[in-house]
Amino acid sequence: MSIRSFAVRAIVAGTVAAAAVVGLTGPASAAPAPAPILHTFFTGPLLPVLGQNAFCNGVIDTLVETDPTRPGLATVVLTSRGMHGVGPEWAANPVCRIKADIVWGLGVLAGQAKTVELNFGERPGESVRTEINPGPGVTGLTIQATFINPYVNELRPQYSLPVGAYAIIP
Incomplete structure (x- = not known):
């Protein structure tokens, strides 16, 4: 047996073994994952807020999750x-x-x-999840605790800097 035929057999055996391993592992699960996102405001994913009770204040982390099995939908997580x-x-x-x-x-x-x-206490880690339906593709997204309701003329004793971003929704 020549070195050439030995090398060819070794490569073929390695390829067959690799194909078997890849075939047996199955497809990857489509679990929710953070969406690819580009933040457009200097606060990034952080939402610093001044709330409605006794000058309460703190920072809220924002995250946008998408699930490939549910196209066009996204989940916003506020922690x-x-x-x-x-x-x-x-x-x-x-x-x-x-x-x-x-x-x-x-x-x-x-x-x-x-x-x-949101009703958050002193303990960190509390989170609220809500689903939005921006549709598939790139979407602009803003999260803010504004002192004016965007729907009606309601004044709220609160304020925050915004979180602005572009997210890719599958």
Whole structure:
């Protein structure tokens, strides 16, 4: 047996073994994963807020998840890093109430906005998940706790810097 035929047999055996391993592992599961995202504001994925109870304040992490088995839909996850307040009002009720507005695509003009009520305490890690339907492709996305309701003339005693981004939705 020559070296050439030995090398060919070894390569063929290695290729067959690799194909068998790849074939036996099966397809990858399509679990929800963070969407590819480009943040357009200097705060990045962080939402610093001033809430509605006793000058409560803190930072909220934002994340956009997509699931390949559900095209055109995305899940926005808002996770608290812990809220803090001052005075006897905070001591009596240590919950920071925030109404966050999530706007995508054409925004309020096209009905592509959603208000999410958040009630976060001092413990970090609490999260709220909400689903939006921006459709497949690239979409503009803004998350903010604004002092004016985008739907009606409601004033809210709260404020935040926005999270602005472009996300790719499968």
